[in-house]
Amino acid sequence: MDLSAIDNLHRRILESQSTPLLVVDHDERLCYLNPAAEDLFAVSARRVIQVPLGELIPGDRQLHAAIRRTREGNAPVVQRDITLPHAQGELVADLFLSPMDDGSGRVIVELARRDLVARADRDARLMEQQAVLDKLLRGLAHEIKNPLGGLRGAAQLLERELPEAALREYTGVIIREADRLQALVDQILGPRGGLRRRVLNIHEVVEHVHTLVRLDLPPGVSLERDYDPSLPELLGDRDLLIQALLNVVRNAVEAVDGKGRIVLRTRAVRHVAVGGRTLRLAVRLEVEDDGPGVPEAIRDEIFFPMVTGRAEGCGLGLSIAQSAVNRHGGLVQFESAPGRTVFAIILPLEQPEEVEGEHAP
Ligand SMILES: Nc1ncnc2c1ncn2[C@@H]1O[C@H](COP(=O)(O)OP(=O)(O)OP(=O)(O)O)[C@@H](O)[C@H]1O
Ligand SMILES: [Mg+2]
Incomplete structure (x- = not known):
């Protein structure tokens, strides 16, 4: 692989990463945002390059302190559970900061969102429970469906045999309610296949x-x-x-x-x-x-x-x-x-x- 191919590969790795990542220079101006970070802050990297980080994430001292520590110590810093201001409220993230090893004073900031992780866990649990409940409900609906047909048919036969018209009111109730239950069961069972x-x-x-x-x-x-x-x-x-x-x-x-x-x-x-x-x-x-x-x-x-x-x-x-x-x-x-x-x-x-x-x- 020649150098330009390796460069290309490096760039593509960064661009494909789903963890938001940004780089700030020694003045804390932004010098790089990957697409996941662009998505997170709803900005285009081209527009915010050279813009002070404080404009993208205003009023946050924890992040600035962590960047300073990374630069001064010239060593990676991990900061867990930080709450950052965000256009749609707040986001909770673990920050992984690393100094760039070229002596430029630039710092790489990776943001692993904890609120999303918590949400993803909850969603995964929900989907599992949903599948179990779905099966249970469909099983039950299926079991109700067959006897229901018999019940309705019997009520219809009975209706014809009844000597008094007044009594048909009762069979009418059975038939109507059976129909209502049938509609419900059909809704639960949904389209076949x-x-x-x-x-x-x-x-x-x-x-x-x-x-x-x-x-x-x-x-x-x-x-x-x-x-x-x-x-x-x-x-x-x-x-x-x-x-x-x-x-x-x-x-x-x-x-x-x-x-x-x-x-x-x-x-x-x-x-x-x-x-x-x-x-x-x-x-x-x-x-x-x-x-x-x-x-x-x-x-x-x-x-x-x-x-x-x-x-x-x-x-x-x-x-x-x-x-x-x-x-x-x-x-x-x-x-x-x-x-x-x-x-x-x-x-x-x-x-x-x-x-x-x-x-x-
Ligand atoms: N847009 C909404 N705003 C407020 N409450 C909602 C909204 N959508 C759903 N809900 C609440 O969620 C409940 C569950 O909704 P779901 O559609 O599962 O059942 P349902 O509407 O009560 O009955 P069904 O849809 O079976 O006729 C609703 O009864 C309502 O209280
Ligand atoms: Mg509804």
Whole structure:
């Protein structure tokens, strides 16, 4: 390998790293940011080169002190559990600082995000629990399905044999309730078979849901769209994704209770943690509403089946959405405060040729 090839390799290693990394010079001006650091601080490296670090991460003394110690001691420094200011609140990170060995006084700062690690752990646990619950619920639904058919049939026969019309009211109740249970069981069992993935534009899915929801949207609720039209196509099961998004949007409509604003937003995101792994590139499909927010009491279990905060809710919508998105290798997340709740569906963007196994029938 010649020198330029090695240089190239070094550069690519740095650029592919998912840990945010930056380099500051002896004046604490930025001289390098890798793409993961650009993502983290939502800046482009070109714009912040030569800018004082304090402008990127304002008012943080711990970081500056750690940089000084690294430079003065000319030895690596590890600083755990530092809280840094960040555009979206705060971030908690372990810092690994190393002096550059060229006598320039430059310091390399690596930031390992602990809040993301904690979140990834929680998400991975959630996905495992979700899979177990899903299996349990499907097993149960399956067991209910068969006797239910018999029950309904028997009630119909009985209805015909009844001597008095007044008694038919009772068989009517049995039949109606059996139908209601049947609809619920069908919803739990969902579409049969494996994923039917095909290449699709995520906006096909969002537009379809937009049309469905708009049909019976209360007049006081606005449903807005904010799309990133440059999103690449992805491989997905259109029906399942429509179902997942529909469940999330319906919740938003219910949450704003007749008056409010809902936004459907699409974005490309890089280096997102989903369960135990980091996705290089993903679609982030957000449903934002300005309702009262998710009730505190159910936040930790909101994706579990039968967890509901509404008197007339079944608590199935989000569980079904989560399981559909998980089957695509993605995740549904949410953040919620009164006045702003965002449910985000994250879907990996793989190159079609990298995915094997499932094809359209
Ligand atoms: N955008 C939101 N704002 C506030 N709370 C929400 C929002 N989305 C979901 N929730 C809460 O999460 C609960 C669970 O939602 P989920 O969709 O799983 O069930 P559900 O809407 O109650 O019933 P189902 O969807 O089965 O008819 C809801 O009952 C509601 O309390
Ligand atoms: Mg719901």
